[in-house]
Each structure stands twice: as C-alpha cells, then as structure tokens.
Amino acid sequence: MKEFAPTRITLLQRAKDPNDQTAWSEFSDYYSGFIGMLLNKMNVPMMYHDDLSQEIMLKLWASIKKFNIDDGRARFRTWLGKVIRNCVIYYM
DSSP: OOOOOOOOHHHHHHHTOTTOHHHHHHHHHHHHHHHHHHHHHTTOOGGGHHHHHHHHHHHHHHHGGGOOOOTTSOOHHHHHHHHHHHHHHHHO
C-alpha cells in the first residue's frame, strides 16, 4: 500500500483561501491519491470514482475553511475521511 506523506499544515492554511488557486491545485494534487485509496477501501465501483472525487473536492473546497487544526482533537485526515465517507453515502 502507498505511504502518504504527513499533512502539510501550511498547505491547509493556504487552501482555506478560496482565491488561492495555486494552493487549491496543490492541495487537490496532494490528496487525490488518498481520496482514491479510501474509495477503493470502501469498495466503491471504479465507474463512480471520477464523479465522486469531483464531488468530494467540491465539498472540501466549501468546508475546509471551517476545519481548525487542534492537536487535542481529530487529525486532518480523520476529518477528511469523514467528509469522503459522507459524500460516498450521500452519492450512493
């Protein structure tokens, strides 16, 4: 299984700015593999991966500004996993 690099806090902070297209492009490139891996683990048929990935990215773009980095709470990837799971449930 592919190892994913640790979450880049500075990238998360930059991605919260809806006008920073460079940050968002970097964010989507960085996390697209992680999203695909979770879709596979959830046994989502491949024919839905592209549409679901777009839906997930749209949801992330709209909600990432609400995510606060707090070491005492959930990590970013935990939150990201919940967003992905909820998008899959809603989509299916």
